[in-house]
């Protein structure tokens with residue numbers, strides 16, 4: 001028998017985590033773009049500014065700050081089952097992509113094919129194209145196209161990987177549809193052909209289980225401001241499997257990537273380990289703000305988060321079939337739970353108007369539902385199991401139904 005919404009909320013063993021964020025007057029279904037702020041982050045920022053910076057001044061570099069990037073990286077490593085010395089946190093996702101793509105193409109100059117799909121985030125293409133225009137003009141891109149703009153074309157992908165492939169480069173969970181690739185399978189196919197893989201985990205980290213060891217992943221990057229609640233523009237992470245680190249070059253050679261940064265050697269001598277991916281002075285305020293969000297996700301545990309996320313998205317999709325499909329909405333996410341990340345996307349001809357009414361309701365007794373709108377017609381609903389309830393999703397469905405009337 002189907003459970004009621006009340007029952008689902010009562011039985012939710014993550015329900016107490018909302019206390020770490022506080023109640024708000026809106027329904028926030030946008031944690032896949034910008035996660036909510038953990039209350040503890042206020043305390044951390046207060047401590048870092050007033051105590052460590054204002055009082056400690058330069059001495060805080062030695063007593064606290066120099067160790068902080070690695071401490072934060074260790075939390076990310078725990079989340080994706082990497083070793084602590086396989087993760088670097090700093091810079092933006094775009095910059096991390098630049099470092100890894102450049103290094104991967106430079107490693108195998110005899111292989112000149114790069115395989116991508118058409119479901120990735122724009123910056124991922126921009127960075128690749130820029131690198132190719134500037135430094136790898138002989139390389140060719142093969143784009144695997146999705147037939148429905150929802151699912152990745154895994155069959156075509158597996159036949160495309162060849163002994164000419166330098167790099168297979170995609171998002172694990174697609175930012176529009178939330179389609180999720182089988183990373184382990186694609187990594188294995190790439191390895192058989194001697195190709196490297198690079199995954200963008202921005203919509204996966206903290207949302208779906210990622211195990212870089214079990215899936216034998218070569219390289220990955222990811223945002224920490226989405227499901228990991230790290231704050232606007234939070235530094236991003238980069239993962240490189242240990243046995244590749246010595247072989248890959250970081251094209252942005254800055255003093256923090258030197259073997260001995262404080263020796264102030266005029267000649268660059270890169271750190272052989274993951275620290276080679278550091279470039280300049282780490283942004284301590286934004287790095288420090290990452291701690292509370294990561295701690296909460298680690299405390300909740302990815303299997304509990306995944307279980308609730310799938311319950312929420314399956315409920316959403318079930319309601320879509322019953323109440324929204326007939327109102328002009330089209331599901332743009334996989335029906336198959338195993339293939340779905342933690343957001344649900346709907347297309348509608350009047351998505352822009354619906355978005356306006358959802359986010360700015362006419363009546364004072366209506367709650368705003370914050371989702372995001374991707375022109376021309378897409379509405380994305382991020383389901384964050386740490387702070388979203390089933391009742392909130394039920395209300396969102398009700399509003400979607402009402403507005404499309």
Ligand SMILES: Cc1ncc(COP(=O)(O)O)c(C=O)c1O
Pocket residue numbers: 092093094095121123124171175200202203223236
């Ligand atoms: C999949 C994906 N990759 C990369 C980015 C961009 O990351 P950044 O702004 O940290 O460069 C985003 C931003 O939303 C994203 O969704």
